[in-house]
Amino acid sequence: MNPSIEPFTSRGLALKRETTEGTDAAPTAALNAFQILDGSSKIVADSIDRNIDRPFFNARRPRSTNFRGQINGNVEVVPPQNPGSEDPAIGLALEIAGMAKTTTAHDDGPPVVKGGTLYNAISRLIPSATAYWWHAGTLRKVVGARANISSLSMEIDKIFMFQLALEGALKEFGEAALPTDFDFSDFLEPTPYTTESGVLTINDFAVNGKLLSVDFGNQIKTRSHTEARSTSIGDKQSTFKCRFYRTALADFDPIAKWKSGDIIEMAGTNVELGGGRSTTLTVLGQVTGLDEPNIDNDYGWELSGNCVAVDGNDEVQLGFNEV
Secondary structure, three states, rough: OOOOOOOOOOOEEEEOOOOOOOOOOOHHHHHHHHHHEEEEEEEEEEOOOOOOOOOOOOOOOOOEEEEEEEEEEEOOOOOOOOOOEOOOOOOOHHOOOOEEEEEOOOOOOOEOOEEEEEEEEEEOOOOOOEEEEEEEEEEEEEEEEEEEEEEEEEEOEEEEEEEEEEEEEEEEEEEOOOOOOOOOOOOOOOOOOOOEOOOOOOEEEEEOEEEEEEOOOOEEEEEOOOOEEEEEEEEEEEEEEEEEEOOOOOOOOHHHHHHHHHHHEEEEEEEEOOOOOOEEOOOEEEEEEEOOOOOEEEEEEEEEEEEEOOOOOOEEEEEEEEE
């Protein structure tokens, strides 16, 4: 008997850090709900070709192996209620995409110390997670998952977001009803990046900013051997885009920076409604290209290039702070 037809939007994700890589951490909707927008998923595998000789034309009959699950969606970036003492709701996604967390606790002083949580790019000791994805009567369990982040974008009059692409070994695919107890209370309402809430600086000079965007460029690969199947970030090539209205060359000369190969610092900050909390995306980059776009019928510049560490693991930093 055919199952009842369910809406495509009947879906939900639970994500939990693994104690042992590749061992099912058994996330639940009530305790490990992870909020994404426009989520999707698929199962992929490697194909083994079998070129069997036949006395007639016929399609090949391959076999498939190394089955893995992929889950994709958009994620809103919002600081926790109390930076420095609480993790942001999206913290685990940042960590399995190759970022490490450092916290600074609030101190009334004197001197007063503002609480903050800083994530910076790393290359080693990247944790893994188990993901459960319920979708219209199905359930896939993905273990040993790691992720790539693209379009981590602060764009004027839009919500600060990124695209998450998660991959791990497919442990199980079966049937299950979508839970009704997803708890998304940790995922706070975002404040759009606007004239009133946002700032964009280049080398500490405030530009008339429109966009600061980063693609991590993580190379996700699931490998198999006799003992286990593991998913890792093998390498990465992080890139940036920065769009703003033309500056006076005396304030910032992009062509001079392009020619010299100097590293520039770009920082976008968004202050949440009501004050008290902010989010800052800081990027160290080398300019490799300059476009001259039409921005609302005005002349603008768009820098592009590679994210480059100066002191190691500082090329991309995402900070959540008390204001």
